[in-house]
Amino acid sequence: MELHKIEKLIEEYFEATTTVADEEMLKAYFSQDDIAPHLEQYSPLFNYLSKAKEERFTKQVPLKPRRDYLKWVSVAAIAIFMVGVYFYQPTPPPVTLADEYTPEEIESAKEALALLAMNFNKGTEQLYHLEEFEKTTNKFLTKNN
Numbered sequence: 001m002e003l004h005k006i007e008k009l010i011e012e013y014f015e016a017t018t019t020v021a022d023e024e025m026l027k028a029y030f031s032q033d034d035i036a037p038h039l040e041q042y043s044p045l046f047n048y049l050s051k052a053k054e055e056r057f058t059k060q061v062p063l064k065p066r067r068d069y070l071k072w073v074s075v076a077a078i079a080i081f082m083v084g085v086y087f088y089q090p091t092p093p094p095v096t097l098a099d100e101y102t103p104e105e106i107e108s109a110k111e112a113l114a115l116l117a118m119n120f121n122k123g124t125e126q127l128y129h130l131e132e133f134e135k136t137t138n139k140f141l142t143k144n145n
Contacts, residue, residue: 003036010042 006029012018013026029035030046097106 006036006039010039 030043
């Protein structure tokens with residue numbers, strides 16, 4: 001009966017469904033000298049887990065003295081800020097047309113654009129006449145066919 005229970009606990013252990021008490025039972029079983037031959041393969045696992053708890057790190061850990069880096073970081077931040085202030089160049093205000101050109105130049109540009117717009121309008125009127133001509137021609141051509 002005990003052997004059957006141990007086999008069941010091993011299955012549960014590998015499925016990760018055992019409790020702490022179940023694992024203690026397994027460790028106690030495998031720490032004995034009387035282990036079933038077909039379960040001896042699991043003995044090193046449970047013996048290692050019980051021995052691993054007893055291991056302690058005994059070497060000396062060298063500790064380096066702590067340096068105050070915060071002081072140097074603040075000095076570096078101030079230095080970077082001062083370099084930024086020294087090289088700062090404010091952006092000039094945006095340039096308007098009145099600043100760039102004289103009023104006479106602006107008026108002549110307006111006249112030239114008005115003349116250009118008028119010529120474009122004439123061209124579009126001619127296209128309208130061309131469309132009317134095409135419609136009329138298509139009427140005569142479709143009637144004769």
